[in-house]
Amino acid sequence: MALLRLSSPHAHGPMSTARVMQNVLLATVPGIIVLTHFFGFGTLVNIAWGCVVAVACESLALKLRGRPPGFYLRDCSALVTAFLLCIALPPYSPWWLIAIGIASALFLGKHFYGGLGYNPFNPAMVGYVVLLISFPVQMTTWAAPRGVGELPGLLEALQACFNPASFDAVTAATPLDVMRQNNSLLVEDLWQRTPQFGRWAGIGWEWANLAFLAGGCWLLYRRIFTWHAPLAMLASIALLAALFYDGGSSASGGSPLFHLLSGATMFGAFFIITDPVSSAVSVRGRLVYGALIGVLVYTIRVRGNYPDAVAFAVLIMNFAAPFIDHYTQPRTYGHARGGKED
Amino acid sequence: MRKIFDFHGGIHPPENKHQSVRTPIADAGIPPELVIPLSQHIGAPAVPSVAVGERVLKGQVIAQPRGFVSVPKHAPSSGTVSAIEDRLIPHPSGHSAPCIVIATDGQDEWIAHSGTPDYRQLDKAALLEKIRCAGIAGMGGAGFPSAVKLSIQPHHTIQTLIINGTECEPYITADDILMRERAQQIIAGAQILAHLIEPGETLIGVEDNKPEGIAALRAAASGTDIEVVEFPTKYPSGGEKQLIEILTGKQVPSGGLPADVGVVCQNLGSTVAIHDAIVEGRPLISRVTTVTGNSVREPQNFQVLIGTPMRYLLDRAGYEPARGNRLIMGGPMMGFTVPDDRVPVVKTTNCLLAPTEEELPTPPPAQACIRCGMCAEACPVSLLPQQLFWFAQGKEHEKLEQHNLFDCIECGACSYVCPSNIPLVQYYRASKAEIQQQRRDHEKAEHSRQRFEARQERLERAEREKEEKRAARKRAAEEKARQAGGDGEEDPIQAAIERARAKKAVQQAGGGESELEKLEKAVVSARKRLETASAKLAEAQAQGSDLVDALQTGVDKTRGKLEAAEKALQDYQASDSAAAQDAAQPGDAAQAAIEKAMAARAAEASLSPQEKARKDLKKLEQRLQKSRDKLAASRESGEEEKIIEALEATVTRLQDKVEEARIAVQDAEEA
């Protein structure tokens, strides 16, 4: 019998791309549960419909590019994009909004660049920003959390998605909006006057953030990614918030805790900026990358015009990732410290 | 406790070492046929010193080393040389190479040999020579001749001698079992090495997954100043550079040697072999090899003769070929598949791994790189494997070198962890090979470019010189014209003196080379070239180099050129003796010209100035014609550049002279 000739190494570790993606999907579950608890079934419906669209778009894109869809679908990356985008969208989004978002994410954000691994931008965030710019109204209305407004049931959630005209949601400004628009009240008074505020940040938001933090820690434990980028981002947000807290005056940007537990902070830190494809690659690079995203997030939140800033901050830093990589190449064994010798 | 350092990255693949250490080292026996490749090491292959049909004894030298980086080969058992021919050898490329084949006679009859237990009497050169003559080359990795590695350059001081007992590759237990069973020899071997190198400290580095081996070594080392250092198991801690970092915290500079940071490393197996060679006088003719994998029923370690066909060895361990589909020499991380199970065991065969498909599955097709960075985390050299992969795909060689591709030790850690199953190492190997090929090509191109530029510059310089000469001549002519205009009547003597002076000036301005000198120089340099070429040819013939043909052609060509140059010189002297004389003695030219002019004045006193001028012109025109003919002829016959240049110069000069003479005729007629 002829012996097989193969190149070393002959052994392979247990990890596979599909496993990585499945781990990420699994890690979003606590966050999704919390969101559902506080905002109703909207997010779940978003995700369900988003996954259907994603599989369809991915298959179509692969067919058009002449790749076998079966093999590539198995890496689950399209599902991850769908999950991430649908979690970021406001609950009770209409079906067409989700479809446009997913299609933009997969076509514009991924396959136009040559598919998974070649996309310079985070596909989910590309989809999100396309929607935010095209449909600002739909994108900036959030359902009121449990306790503030009446939560719709599952049927109503489905209705909201597939027959949006017949659905009338109870909405409320998000705590980040409230904080940004405030210029007359001390932070303490603001807290008392606004029903959406909870213990540390917004009702629902604080727990959702903690849930995503838990999911992220589990991924860290599973060594799906390293702590560098998330920690750097959280640290820089906290640092800036602390610097500009201003003792809780009416001009305050909000406390560090408020920022860490508001909006998409934790979700962004552990699920968006850790997208390996579009982030910086080296350890030092990821520190820089994460920290700069934190700076942008805080700045846009406090000074900008958008409700949350993670999407823009991530896309802007995606641009910068190659440059960061260029300047943060690790020192190779046996090379002099600090740059290259020749 | 010694401080243990860590290195970046690394992985923990399943060790699979327990299977093969359950039984002691077994003797594999004498196979009917031994196949000894002439090259089992890095460096020049050895040269056979036996003939087909000759009987050889165990331990007899059968091939001599060639050059410094080379080692001899010995007969592993007694028998008859049955063939010296190309056979398949275990090499990643799977190619064939010259081997000496011995049909064994089963008597295993030793050649007379004796050891030197009191090796401390020997001087270092003699010790090194003994190690070399015993045919010892690194028995773990690439097989670098030990004697070369142990020859310390005078500018290096060795602080640390490290015996590498790490054995970090999964499955392999050859060193482990040596430690358990032959700790004494290891320590004795280490002492020989320490005597040879005189390091500040001698360490034996072992991963902590070999507690039995460590205990045995420690017991044997008690009372010596050899320290057995244990450190956490992590692949690839056995890489020489990684081990040095673990034990000393120092990094070997990229492209440098361990000795640059005061360290020398020796493989554990080689240390035992060195002990056997020095103390017992036994050359390296057998080694301990692990035979393992689920396709063998009884995985274990064997003492096996070098040259034993792998199939013979595998059968000793109960090989079931039907269960596996590949055979790996070395471990699962860095070993390579052999093309055929009849290839021989060589000095670097530390393991034969016969896995089943379930054990080491054929890799699934690669998926896209998701830049997850797991490879970068695993890389022991702190490279960015995903970037290297990206650049390798795009064949961006410059970027690859910028990202230090050549520091990659091909350990396979990156491929092991890659979730997308990308065969990264394969890409790196291919890129390295491409870049090396390109460098060679580039060097060649650079060489010819330099040659071209040198030639170009020579031509330009010649052109410049010509130009300067022409300018000087023109100045001289103007001077003459001015004087002629000033005097009205030309004094031929004065004119001749002026002319000679002008000529001298021309020669000085133009670098002082007359045609004659040029031709002479051409002859001399052609002769010189012929001499060097002949010398080279003789040398090449003596060495039996395959350049002889090329050199022969070169010599013939040079000889042809020399003849042509000589002929040109003769022609020149013969056809233009007056001019030659003139030119040959530039120092006396003025005197000669004066005399000539005086004689001519006497003779031409009767001639009118017009007639005289016309006569001059005619003479010059004849000379010009002659020179032109000669130039054309030499061009046609493809004469050497230098000669043609010289002739061209002559023609130009004569043209100028003719021009002057014409003006003189006109002047004379007008006057």
Ligand code: SF4
């Ligand atoms: S481990 Fe594989 S998939 Fe991950 S970055 Fe490295 S090459 Fe890409």
Ligand code: SF4
């Ligand atoms: S094979 Fe090369 S690039 Fe990959 S981990 Fe080893 S040294 Fe690093």
